[in-house]
Amino acid sequence: MGKATGFIDYPREKGKERNPRTRIADWKEYSAPFSDETLSRQGARCMDCGTPFCHMGTELKGVTTGCPIHNLIPEWNDLVYHGKWKEALDRLLKTNNFPEFTGRVCPAPCEGSCTVAISDPAVAIKSIERTIIDKGFENGWITPRIPEKRTGKKVAIVGSGPAGLASADQLNQAGHSVTVYERSDRAGGLLTYGIPNMKLEKEIVERRINLLNQEGIEFVTNTEIGKDITPEELQEQYDSVILCTGAQKQRDLVIEGREANGVHFAMDYLTTSTKSLLDSNFEDGKYIDTEGKDVIVIGGGDTGADCVATALRQNCRSVVQFGKHPILPLSRTSDNMWPEFPNVFTLEYAYEEAEAKFGKDPRQYSIQTKKIVSDENGNVKELHTIQMEKVKNEQGHFVFNEIAGTEKVWPANHVFIAIGFEGTEQPLLEKFGVKATNHKIEATYGEYKTNIDGVFAAGDARRGQSLIVWAINEGREAAREVDRYLMGSSNLP
Incomplete structure (x- = not known):
């Protein structure tokens, strides 16, 4: 612990961000790194707790608390405070295969359980992590x-998202020959096509993929298992297979008018936008264009926020995001105490941008869409909604009741459904003969074995929609179990 009074002497400093009005004119990352001096002060705020809750990595009340990959946060915070960046990088890479991803797009449950955050703003862990890994690349370390x-x-990995990449990295370093299969034209899974450029520029993903390739991992893109190569052929050619296909089955909205033209799944919108950007800088026209249109996003999560930010960059006429829950409190409530993840109001990047352009937060709370109405050509023209009240019923469970007299009609030319993911897609699982329940592969956490000998599963395909850090956690652990399966024992962490 470099400075015993650092958490008293220094306040938390907000990460640098480009001006919202200017950044919506391009697709570059909206955030920027701290200076070394600033990060030294932020590292000094770490208390080096006797029990560092920041890397406990568990779930409380169904929500992630602390870092699931158990990053050695106090250690590299202290090294950054002392200016020992290379040593900090060594400690960071002990537990995290891809800090350049988590340092940009992880929601930072580590900060929610930071001991400083009991009464003050948390240590800027995420910003420190990002800068450590960026310095590692910049300095050639x-x-x-x-x-x-x-x-x-030989090991085959199906899916090149964070779980698949983490498994591949670990198994390759153990000396196995690893091939990663990806049905898209680019490797990276959700890192490439699920997260828009302004949060994670694709040069960052490509840099890591190229590095893994140089280290001996083979990537086979444009290849769908069950179509271009059968599961039987895969099992014959490889000693083990890991399914890391993600939770790609999007939850649909069962509602009158759902079939209207202009109603899309959020991930289809984000994926086509990113692909068109990468392929042709939008010149190919192969994307959903919201320029000059009224946009409504249904779903209050991060995917919905990314849709808002994308529509803004396409110069939409208006954008609104519907959420079924009430607005969050400004500070923790009595049923959301530390070290749980703080369920409090925040103004994320997309909402700052919408305020800058339209003068107001685009979010609408406690709202339910009743129906979608089309024009004479079958194109969506409006949404009908009603306000909801969240109350406890006699059994003590929360329910949502409609509030009479709060009906409203919203103009809309494009509607994006962002209400989550049900799990992995069934056809591949059926072809493999892998058992699944509720669209999640049956494989015990910590073991990752499916009902098929030699076939393992990890990440969102096994646990359902979750965080990138959980995908990395499961990818690493599944690699250890595959290594043990192949060799009889494993030294992988």
């Missing part, structure tokens, strides 16, 4: 790690 010898064992 990160170079290809070529395994000294190979085991002769």
Whole structure:
């Protein structure tokens, strides 16, 4: 602990961000790194707790608390305070394969359980993490790690999202020959097509994919298992298979008028936008264009926020985001005490941008869409809603009741459904013969074995929609279990 009174002497400083009015004119990252001096002060705020809750990595009341990959946060905070960036990088990479991703797009449950956050703003853990890894690349400290010898064992990984990449990285370093199959034209899974550029520029993803490739991992894109290669062929060619296909089955909105033209799943909107940007800078026209249109996003989560930010960059006429829950409190309530993740009001990047352009937060709370109405050509023209009241019933469960007299009609040319994901897609699982319940592969956490010998599962395909850090956690652990399956024992963490 470099400075015993750092958390008293220094306040938390907000991360640098580009001006909302100017950044919506491009697709570059909206955030910017701190200076070294600022980060040294932020590192000094870490208390080096006897029990560092920041890396406990568990769930309280169904919500992630602390870092699921158990980052050695107090250690690298202290090293940053002392200016020992390379040593900080070494400690960071002990537990995290891809800090450049988590340092940008993780919701930072570590900060929610930071001990400083009991009464003050948390240590700026996420900003410190991002800068450590960025410095590693900038200074040439990160170079290809070529395994000294190979085991002769071959592993196929289906899906190149964070779980698949983490499994691949770990197994490759253990000496196995790893091939990653991806049905899209680019590797990266949700990192490439699920998260828009302004949160995670694709050069960052491509840099990591190229590094993994240099280290010996083979990536096979444009290849769908069950179509271009059968599960049987995969099992014949490889000693083990890991299914890391993610939770790609989007939850649909069962409502009158759902079939109207202009109603889309949120991920279809984000994916086509990113692909068109990468392929042609939007010149190919192969994306959903909201320029000059009224946009409504149904769903109050991060995916919905990304839709808001994307529509703003396309110069939409208006954008509104519907959420079924009430507005969050400004501070923790008595039933949301530390170290639980703070369920409090925040103004995320997309909402800052909407305020800058339209003068107001685009979010509408406690609202339910009753029906979608089309024009004579079948194109969506409006949404009908009603306000809801969240109350406890006689059994003590929360329910939503409609409030009479609060009906409203909203103009809309595009509607994006962002109400979550049900789990992984069934056809692949059926072809493999893998058992699944509620669209989630049956494989015990910590073991990751499916009912098929030699076939494992990890990430959102196994646990359902979750965080990138949980995907990395499961990818690492599944790699350890596959290594044990192949070799009889494993030294992987």
